[in-house]
Amino acid sequence: MSRVNRATATQSLSVSFTVGLYGTAFGAASIAAGFSIPQTCLLSLLTFSGASQFAVVGVMGAGGSALSGIATASLLGIRNGLYGLRMAPILQVRGLKRIVAAQVTIDESTGVSIGQEDLGIDAMKDGFWLTGFGVYLFWNFFTLLGALGAQAMGNPSAWGLDAAVPAAFLGLVWPRLLGKFERVLAASAVVLAIALSPVISAGLPIIATALLAVAFGWKARA
Amino acid sequence: MSALWIGVLGTSAIAFALKYTGHSIPEKYLTNPRMLRINTLIPIALLSALVGVQTITEKGKWVIDQRLAGVAVALIALSLKAPYFVVVISAAITSAVLYRL
Numbered sequence: 001m002s003r004v005n006r007a008t009a010t011q012s013l014s015v016s017f018t019v020g021l022y023g024t025a026f027g028a029a030s031i032a033a034g035f036s037i038p039q040t041c042l043l044s045l046l047t048f049s050g051a052s053q054f055a056v057v058g059v060m061g062a063g064g065s066a067l068s069g070i071a072t073a074s075l076l077g078i079r080n081g082l083y084g085l086r087m088a089p090i091l092q093v094r095g096l097k098r099i100v101a102a103q104v105t106i107d108e109s110t111g112v113s114i115g116q117e118d119l120g121i122d123a124m125k126d127g128f129w130l131t132g133f134g135v136y137l138f139w140n141f142f143t144l145l146g147a148l149g150a151q152a153m154g155n156p157s158a159w160g161l162d163a164a165v166p167a168a169f170l171g172l173v174w175p176r177l178l179g180k181f182e183r184v185l186a187a188s189a190v191v192l193a194i195a196l197s198p199v200i201s202a203g204l205p206i207i208a209t210a211l212l213a214v215a216f217g218w219k220a221r222a
Numbered sequence: 223m224s225a226l227w228i229g230v231l232g233t234s235a236i237a238f239a240l241k242y243t244g245h246s247i248p249e250k251y252l253t254n255p256r257m258l259r260i261n262t263l264i265p266i267a268l269l270s271a272l273v274g275v276q277t278i279t280e281k282g283k284w285v286i287d288q289r290l291a292g293v294a295v296a297l298i299a300l301s302l303k304a305p306y307f308v309v310v311i312s313a314a315i316t317s318a319v320l321y322r323l
Contacts (some may be wrong), residue, residue: 018306025310039230046234049241051269056233058272063281066228073233077240077266084244091245111241121226157321160314163292166276167313170293174300182266189267190274197279206271213267217260220234 008116012130015108016194019050020138022168026053027146029165033061037147044143048136049106051076054169059203068203075210084112090124104132185216292317 023044029039034056043053052073059069084105090113093101109132116123150161175182189209196205231274277293278284304312 047237050301066225069229070232076237077237081240081244102245105241115226129273160318163289163317164314166273167296168310169273171309176266189270191269194274209267209271213263217263
């Protein structure tokens with residue numbers, strides 16, 4: 001990594017910090033769902049993918065099996081694989097470096113990297129690594145903080161955590177709901193998952209909405 | 223091993239495998255526009271469904287309570303283009319106040 005230009009560094013840092021803060025909500029939610037502090041921290045260190053982490057604690061916290069938790073989390077993790085596909089030709093790394101790159105391949109590192117395209121390939125690389133490491137650092141730090149805080153605060157409902165978690169998710173998906181098409185899909189997914197909830201076991205109603213995405217994507221505008 | 227540990231380690235193993243696979247697959251696959259489109263839509267559907275389930279259900283039953291009010295406030299905050307932390311905090315405060323009433 002040569003000299004990093006200021007714009008790339010600033011953007012990487014601000015994204016890292018904002019998203020990292022959200023780790024507090026994860027830490028607290030994970031504890032509220034019945035996971036221990038070590039389990040909560042390991043999820044952030046090893047899984048390192050916000051949506052997947054929220055999914056596994058959400059599903060298992062609601063009484064779902066380990067299998068349905070893992071399956072839901074993994075479906076949400078598929079897009080990291082697609083980001084990897086996009087980042088590989090830019091990063092051009094092998095061996096241990098590829099392993100590290102893969103671990104920090106998430107929405108944010110990919111997003112910042114793509115955003116530096118006008119500044120050249122070096123800026124794209126810098127953006128990816130800085131944001132990847134930055135989010136990793138802040139996310140894990142704030143996860144621990146949230147987990148410790150949650151144990152001290154008792155019933156999460158009394159602090160509004162029960163609404164903060166879905167609100168946090170809503171905030172995550174919101175920027176993707178710009179078009180009417182996406183909004184209709186999102187609304188259909190909400191209705192389908194809620195309708196299926198009393199009928200099939202926890203986690204499955206959410207996975208089932210992937211079929212909606214396939215149906216919408218199949219016939220959508222070319 | 224408890225179910226929670228299986229959840230933690232299983233999720234982590236698959237999460238990494240998915241990321242690593244992406245970095246290792248030759249680019250020529252998965253470039254079909256239909257596949258690309260479906261893959262952008264999947265997270266939208268799944269995350270939205272999660273929001274719904276976490277807001278209106280509890281252990282497989284429909285439950286309308288303070289959570290719905292909190293998420294409704296978050297929705298308003300988002301449509302007013304409030305910053306991310308305001309969205310989350312406003313939902314938390316709304317829900318907490320109603321819970322304690």
